[in-house]
Every structure is written in C-alpha cells, then in structure tokens.
Amino acid sequence: MYLLIPAAGSGKRMGSNRNKLLLEVRSQTIIAWTLKAAAAASTIQWIGIISQPTDWPDFKAILADLQLTKPVELIIGGSTRQESVYNGLQALPTAAEQVLIHDGARCLVTPNLLNSCAQAIRQCPGLIAAVPVKDTIKVVDENGIIQSTPDRQQLWAAQTPQGFNVKLLKQCHAEGVSQGWEVTDDAALFERCGIEVRIVEGEETNLKVTTPQDLAIAEFILTNRGS
Numbered sequence: 001m002y003l004l005i006p007a008a009g010s011g012k013r014m015g016s017n018r019n020k021l022l023l024e025v026r027s028q029t030i031i032a033w034t035l036k037a038a039a040a041a042s043t044i045q046w047i048g049i050i051s052q053p054t055d056w057p058d059f060k061a062i063l064a065d066l067q068l069t070k071p072v073e074l075i076i077g078g079s080t081r082q083e084s085v086y087n088g089l090q091a092l093p094t095a096a097e098q099v100l101i102h103d104g105a106r107c108l109v110t111p112n113l114l115n116s117c118a119q120a121i122r123q124c125p126g127l128i129a130a131v132p133v134k135d136t137i138k139v140v141d142e143n144g145i146i147q148s149t150p151d152r153q154q155l156w157a158a159q160t161p162q163g164f165n166v167k168l169l170k171q172c173h174a175e176g177v178s179q180g181w182e183v184t185d186d187a188a189l190f191e192r193c194g195i196e197v198r199i200v201e202g203e204e205t206n207l208k209v210t211t212p213q214d215l216a217i218a219e220f221i222l223t224n225r226g227s
C-alpha cells in the first residue's frame with residue numbers, strides 16, 4: 001500500500017514558531033513517531049512525506065536516523081492540507097491504485113490501524129478511520145443560541161488514515177479545484193462528489209497533536225504504552 005503523509009503545516013494552534021511535527025514527545029519528533037508506526041505496518045510499501053522544503057534538512061536528518069527499509073520520498077507541500085494532498089497524489093508512483101493518507105500530526109496511530117485500513121480499502125472506493133462521538137453535540141448560531149442537538153448515534157469523529165481509490169480521489173480533487181471547494185479532509189471531497197465513504201473503527205488514542213495540551217496527552221499515552 002502507498003502511504004501519503006501530509007506534514008507541511010505550520011502548527012498555528014500549537015503556538016509554535018516552527019512546524020509542530022518537529023517538536024519532541026518522549027525524546028522523538030512527532031513525525032518520527034508517525035514514521036515509526038508506518039515502518040512497522042507490514043502492508044505499507046512506499047511512503048511519501050508531503051512537506052515544506054524549508055523543513056527538508058530536518059526531515060532528512062530524521063530519516064537518516066530512523067533508517068527505514070521502505071522507499072520514502074519528500075514531496076513539496078501546499079498552503080493548505082487540501083493542496084498538500086493534491087501535490088502528493090500527483091507524485092504517487094503510477095502503479096498506485098489505492099492510497100492511504102495519514103496526517104503526520106496523528107503520531108499515536110498504531111501499525112494495526114494502518115494495516116486494517118490498507119486491507120479494507122481493497123474492497124471499497126473510500127474509507128476513513130473514525131470513532132463514535134462521546135459528547136452531546138449542539139448546533140449553535142452566531143449569537144451563541146443553540147439551534148439543535150443532533151442524534152449522537154449518527155455522529156462520528158473523523159481521523160486518519162483515510163483510504164481511497166487513487167483514480168477517483170484525483171478526480172474528486174480536480175473537481176474540488178474547479179468548484180473552489182475548501183475541505184479539511186479528503187473524505188469530504190468524495191462526499192461532495194456523491195461517492196460512498198465507509199467508516200473503519202478508529203482508535204480513541206489516535207489523536208491529532210494540535211495544541212500544547214495534546215502534546216502532554218501524547219506524552220502520557222506513549223509513556224503508558226512503554227514506547
């Protein structure tokens with residue numbers, strides 16, 4: 001399976017002055033933890049890291065340290081996650097029929113979840129890892145007044161990995177560009193194009209390191225795993 005790792009963000013919500021993926025948790029960078037999970041997932045045969053060239057010296061040093069046995073390519077990122085994935089899709093080897101996309105910032109993903117998604121995407125056009133929402137969610141208007149309470153049975157929190165048929169995902173991204181759609185994940189492009197996306201049960205611990213609080217939680221989870 002081909003794996004694209006969007007890693008070209010700036011980490012505004014982290015409040016850091018550099019790419020948050022270069023911050024350390026338990027003495028390893030966030031991107032190193034993500035790469036280690038990808039390396040340990042037996043189904044992953046190729047890894048593309050979508051990133052800003054200014055970060056390449058750091059990424060190359062991390063790769064040299066990890067000594068991965070799978071081919072890894074650095075691909076130039078865009079100014080949004082959507083643009084970064086678009087670039088990643090253009091850089092995939094022509095043999096790639098399916099692809100998994102996994103945020104570099106979700107560094108607690110397990111090899112097991114990557115493998116489950118890689119196997120499942122062979123049977124459907126698109127899928128995402130997701131977990132059932134535990135909170136009661138409110139829809140609120142611009143004045144802070146609650147409008148409704150959606151039925152929680154139908155609410156799932158989206159994660160990555162997200163898996164897709166490459167040809168269809170390229171078509172959906174192209175449609176997104178021509179229609180000016182702005183989305184925060186690739187499944188949303190499939191949804192807008194009317195193509196089915198399946199849910200694969202994700203992992204509660206598969207959080208996206210977004211804020212300083214998430215860094216502390218990631219540290220706690222990795223310590224408990226004995227990693």
Ligand SMILES: Nc1ccn([C@@H]2O[C@H](COP(=O)(O)OP(=O)(O)OP(=O)(O)O)[C@@H](O)[C@H]2O)c(=O)n1
Pocket residue numbers: 005006007008009010011012013014020021050051077078079080081082084085103104105106208209210
């Ligand atoms: N132009 C961008 C923006 C984001 N990403 C990647 O998409 C993933 C999810 O994005 P997010 O957590 O929002 O990362 P940042 O954009 O870095 O954070 P922020 O939104 O707080 O600035 C991250 O692995 C990030 O590196 C990317 O490849 N290209």
Ligand SMILES: C[C@](O)(CO)[C@H](O)COP(=O)(O)O
Pocket residue numbers: 081103157158159160184185186208210
């Ligand atoms: C793709 C994603 O990780 C799914 O949870 C997420 O949508 C990334 O963007 P966000 O803006 O941080 O939600």
